[in-house]
Amino acid sequence: xxxxxxxxxAILKGLSITFAFMFKKKPTIEYPSVKKQHAPRFHGLHExxxxxxxxxxxxxxxxxxxxxPANAIxxxxxxxxxxxxxxxxxxxxxxxxxxxxxxxxxxxxEEACPTDAIVLTPRFEMADYRRGSFIYAKDRLLVxxxxxxxxxxxxxxxxxxxxxxxxxxxxxxxxxxxxxxxTNRGETLKTQRKGLAP
Amino acid sequence: MSSTxxxxxxxxxxxxxxxxxxxxxxxxxxxxxxxxQEIPVYCYHPKLxxxxxxxxxxxxxxxxxxxxxGCNTPVSDGMVVHxxxxxxxxxRSMILELLxxxxxxxxxxxxxxxxxxxxxxxxxxxxxxxxxADAKTSKPKGVDLGPTIVLDEERCVVCQRCVRFDDxxxxxxxxxxxxxxARDIIATATGEPYRHNFTGNVTEICPVGALTSKTYxxxxxxxxxxxxxxxxxxxAVGCQQMVDVRSGTPLRTMSVExxxxxxxxxxxxxxxxxxxxxxxxxxxxxxxYRKDGEFHQIGWDDAFSLWAKAIKSSxxxxxxxxxxxxxxxxxxxxxxxxxxxxxxxxxVENLDWRAGTQRQAGPGASGGTYAELExxxxxxxxxxxxxxxxxxxxxxxxxxxxxxxxxxxxxxPAEGTPNVACIDVATVAQAIEAMPSGAKxxxxxxxxVDLQLGAELAKAASGWAGxxxxxxxxxxNARGAETMGMLxxxxxxxxxxxxxxxxxxxxxxLSLFGVNPVLHASDAAPTRAALERIPFLVxxxxxxxxxxxxxxxxxxxxxxxxxxxxxxxxxxDVLPVNQSLQAPESALSDFEMLIGLAQHFDEVAxxxxxxxxxxxxxxxxxxxxxxxxxxxRYASAAPSRPAPRPSDGLAVVVHSAVFAGGGTSAHDERxxxxxxxxxxxxxAQDAALxxxxxxxxxxxxxxxxxxxxxxxxxxxxxxxxxxxLTGGLPGRAANSLSAGARARVVNVRKxxxxxxx
Numbered sequence: 001x002x003x004x005x006x007x008x009x010a011i012l013k014g015l016s017i018t019f020a021f022m023f024k025k026k027p028t029i030e031y032p033s034v035k036k037q038h039a040p041r042f043h044g045l046h047e048x049x050x051x052x053x054x055x056x057x058x059x060x061x062x063x064x065x066x067x068x069p070a071n072a073i074x075x076x077x078x079x080x081x082x083x084x085x086x087x088x089x090x091x092x093x094x095x096x097x098x099x100x101x102x103x104x105x106x107x108x109x110e111e112a113c114p115t116d117a118i119v120l121t122p123r124f125e126m127a128d129y130r131r132g133s134f135i136y137a138k139d140r141l142l143v144x145x146x147x148x149x150x151x152x153x154x155x156x157x158x159x160x161x162x163x164x165x166x167x168x169x170x171x172x173x174x175x176x177x178x179x180x181x182x183t184n185r186g187e188t189l190k191t192q193r194k195g196l197a198p
Numbered sequence: 199m200s201s202t203x204x205x206x207x208x209x210x211x212x213x214x215x216x217x218x219x220x221x222x223x224x225x226x227x228x229x230x231x232x233x234x235q236e237i238p239v240y241c242y243h244p245k246l247x248x249x250x251x252x253x254x255x256x257x258x259x260x261x262x263x264x265x266x267x268g269c270n271t272p273v274s275d276g277m278v279v280h281x282x283x284x285x286x287x288x289x290r291s292m293i294l295e296l297l298x299x300x301x302x303x304x305x306x307x308x309x310x311x312x313x314x315x316x317x318x319x320x321x322x323x324x325x326x327x328x329x330x331a332d333a334k335t336s337k338p339k340g341v342d343l344g345p346t347i348v349l350d351e352e353r354c355v356v357c358q359r360c361v362r363f364d365d366x367x368x369x370x371x372x373x374x375x376x377x378x379x380a381r382d383i384i385a386t387a388t389g390e391p392y393r394h395n396f397t398g399n400v401t402e403i404c405p406v407g408a409l410t411s412k413t414y415x416x417x418x419x420x421x422x423x424x425x426x427x428x429x430x431x432x433x434a435v436g437c438q439q440m441v442d443v444r445s446g447t448p449l450r451t452m453s454v455e456x457x458x459x460x461x462x463x464x465x466x467x468x469x470x471x472x473x474x475x476x477x478x479x480x481x482x483x484x485x486x487y488r489k490d491g492e493f494h495q496i497g498w499d500d501a502f503s504l505w506a507k508a509i510k511s512s513x514x515x516x517x518x519x520x521x522x523x524x525x526x527x528x529x530x531x532x533x534x535x536x537x538x539x540x541x542x543x544x545x546v547e548n549l550d551w552r553a554g555t556q557r558q559a560g561p562g563a564s565g566g567t568y569a570e571l572e573x574x575x576x577x578x579x580x581x582x583x584x585x586x587x588x589x590x591x592x593x594x595x596x597x598x599x600x601x602x603x604x605x606x607x608x609x610x611p612a613e614g615t616p617n618v619a620c621i622d623v624a625t626v627a628q629a630i631e632a633m634p635s636g637a638k639x640x641x642x643x644x645x646x647v648d649l650q651l652g653a654e655l656a657k658a659a660s661g662w663a664g665x666x667x668x669x670x671x672x673x674x675n676a677r678g679a680e681t682m683g684m685l686x687x688x689x690x691x692x693x694x695x696x697x698x699x700x701x702x703x704x705x706x707x708l709s710l711f712g713v714n715p716v717l718h719a720s721d722a723a724p725t726r727a728a729l730e731r732i733p734f735l736v737x738x739x740x741x742x743x744x745x746x747x748x749x750x751x752x753x754x755x756x757x758x759x760x761x762x763x764x765x766x767x768x769x770x771d772v773l774p775v776n777q778s779l780q781a782p783e784s785a786l787s788d789f790e791m792l793i794g795l796a797q798h799f800d801e802v803a804x805x806x807x808x809x810x811x812x813x814x815x816x817x818x819x820x821x822x823x824x825x826x827x828x829x830x831r832y833a834s835a836a837p838s839r840p841a842p843r844p845s846d847g848l849a850v851v852v853h854s855a856v857f858a859g860g861g862t863s864a865h866d867e868r869x870x871x872x873x874x875x876x877x878x879x880x881x882a883q884d885a886a887l888x889x890x891x892x893x894x895x896x897x898x899x900x901x902x903x904x905x906x907x908x909x910x911x912x913x914x915x916x917x918x919x920x921x922x923l924t925g926g927l928p929g930r931a932a933n934s935l936s937a938g939a940r941a942r943v944v945n946v947r948k949x950x951x952x953x954x955x
Contacts, residue, residue, distance in 0.1 A: 061307055061419075063306060066421055076417075077307075077416035077418075078416055079340075079416050089304070089307060090307060090339060090340055091416045114306045115306075
């Protein structure tokens with residue numbers, strides 16, 4: 001009995017550590033109703049952007065797929081026709097697919113893209129039940145036509161952009177300080193985000 | 199080096215500190231290759247020679263105040279050349295800056311991006327920036343130059359390789375440089391579409407992305423492609439080619455520049471562009487068995503046992519003479535060998551490869567090489583033009599005539615004048631007269647069709663000095679099939695005899711491998727009648743051809759890109775066929791089919807693959823059989839061209855067209871515009887007689903058979919009294935009129951305006 005009383009002190013000492021955490025700031029959040037703010041340059045799910053006039057930025061050049069260290073991107077180019085002009089210039093991506101399970105989210109595709117078409121957003125929630133559903137095609141990667149950004153390269157009388165040197169200028173429309181506001185999903189995410197400002 | 203005795207034709211010079219000796223007259227670019235030093239070039243091409251237009255090949259020659267162009271400066275004794283130093287680099291970077299002044303730099307969307315000389319040299323020597331502040335000139339992009347080629351005028355650096363190719367190699371003289379200064383563009387002189395049989399080569403020699411192929415446009419980037427070298431099996435020339443495949447689809451083929459012995463580094467448009475059929479949804483994918491008049495899909499096991507059962511019961515009932523096999527001309531050597539091995543092991547001797555009009559493939563003992571053809575003093579062409587039957591070989595003939603001064607004599611040509619000077623004669627006797635007296639090396643090119651003509655030629659050729667013979671066939675591996683033994687021996691039936699026996703009901707089982715006699719034999723109606731009478735007709739093919747549609751058993755075969763082996767070209771070179779593609783799941787190669795069939799015959803001892811290779815190589819290595827044209831083994835065939843029946847009308851002549859024969863080009867819509875129209879070609883005299891002009895549509899009637907809706911083409915060089923029809927065109931089969939028959943022109947429908955052809 002005496003021996004048991006002797007242990008009370010040790011129990012109180014242990015519980016004091018436990019109770020002390022009740023007064024500290026909680027690191028857990030109520031995910032998914034509350035979402036955490038990521039680092040401004042977090043690399044998440046991709047999106048394919050458009051110009052303000054709704055044309056796709058992607059020209060199907062496959063530089064992203066050749067830069068990809070994980071071999072996750074497949075691009076098949078096709079020709080624009082005067083009746084069906086998907087992107088400025090002559091070429092667009094008929095198929096654009098990213099295997100998000102293979103992707104290592106390094107952002108090399110974004111670096112390689114000459115027209116700033118492919119960007120990585122902070123969106124990271126891609127859970128699904130089937131492996132096949134992680135292959136994102138244009139239907140899920142492309143932003144809606146209304147969510148275009150920046151002026152399209154000048155069109156010539158024959159419908160061809162003057163030169164890709166304009167890309168640098170277009171690139172400057174993206175404000176680094178604003179982080180991912182430049183992307184459609186970044187914008188959506190901002191409105192979805194609750195509580196916990198950085 | 200100084201100790202070497204000086205030969206008069208050798209020049210000693212120093213390139214980058216290395217002493218070299220090269221023949222007199224060598225250009226610095228070529229001399230530099232001996233010390234493994236690459237000098238950048240755009241306008242220079244080893245096959246086209248120097249032009250001195252692009253100036254990028256600048257080198258420093260000691261003692262000369264300014265940089266010299268390496269491509270047009272011949273070496274001289276004691277010359278000291280520097281191909282790499284600061285002065286040279288500055289010069290080249292200046293040139294590149296000028297070449298790039300108006301270049302759009304749209305490399306990301308350019309088909310050449312990744313394999314572009316302008317890109318590579320700009321990386322190696324360019325400055326990376328330009329002092330030119332003005333806007334680049336704007337020129338049309340994506341200009342439709344013809345059925346095969348797209349021109350991007352902005353990317354062009356005006357090296358004129360394409361113009362010179364058209365002028366020197368193809369000698370078509372269609373492309374020219376239009377306008378001057380910054381506005382100069384490549385265009386056809388007449389404004390007509392750029393169209394001949396070798397257009398695709400300009401996309402390969404174009405050092406930038408100005409000229410690109412329509413079929414490959416924006417399909418892929420070079421680094422996606424898996425490359426396999428193989429031999430083209432679309433005609434008997436045997437050009438080496440690179441097949442570029444992306445995820446199981448052949449996207450393009452390229453020539454092999456070092457292939458001097460056969461293709462000289464060029465490809466014809468058929469070899470280059472007729473590759474879309476491999477991915478055609480119209481391919482047969484399952485063995486089909488006809489039951490109660492309808493095809494049913496069956497498995498391979500059932501197909502083999504039905505086939506074996508038919509052969510067994512036929513041999514048991516009516517003897518081995520009631521079984522036959524035709525094929526081999528479109529197979530590999532190994533397949534052709536095993537085909538005759540298996541059937542001969544079963545006692546079947548009715549074997550032949552000759553399913554079309556061609557009766558002979560071997561050129562006899564004096565068969566020549568392409569290099570010898572190029573060096574000939576006189577070239578005699580008899581029968582069909584090699585321009586359509588063996589196009590790349592025809593480039594050698596054009597070279598021999600236009601550049602080496604050979605005399606070209608054509609005997610009874612069906613088509614108009616070729617684009618090189620020629621003497622047209624009607625008979626062999628006239629050809630002997632026309633032969634220049636001093637000719638030391640004579641080349642004789644025959645189409646292998648008319649054996650009587652062949653015999654006459656052989657007689658005439660015995661008087662010609664330095665004779666070299668060539669047989670341009672319609673089937674790619676005809677010579678290989680012959681070497682492998684796919685010819686009937688004494689007493690056995692050849693194709694025509696087999697068909698005659700079939701019409702009498704004496705042939706029970708006939709197996710056809712990759713041949714379509716209904717479309718290609720000289721006379722369609724009797725061929726069709728023969729095949730209809732055969733109780734068990736087996737056809738192995740890629741597509742449901744006219745012949746396959748009549749079969750009892752149709753077997754899905756692999757194409758040439760989908761299997762390996764060897765092939766023999768018309769000069770007797772044994773060439774590798776390498777697999778570059780995966781075949782559709784249930785297609786088998788003819789070899790695999792024959793193995794499957796052989797499993798059902800226990801008495802046949804199958805050779806091991808080593809034994810097979812040994813036998814094939816042994817047969818290939820044998821010296822050619824010495825029989826001449828139309829003699830020996832071939833003479834047993836019935837006369838292929840019956841004497842013309844005297845009646846009113848035009849004599850029908852069937853000639854080949856590159857994109858018509860073979861039938862596979864009908865299964866790719868991208869090359870639809872290349873397929874020949876159902877032309878009825880007439881001489882100017884006949885056209886005037888019937889009141890026809892090019893573009894009119896006529897029907898031809900002959901013995902009650904009506905060939906509808908033929909398009910008239912008036913060719914001024916043609917002989918009077920004949921009408922030439924393009925053979926092998928599905929739907930408008932010229933062979934439905936019997937060869938040598940006389941056709942009457944009926945139902946003339948005038949075109950609104952004359953159409954150029």
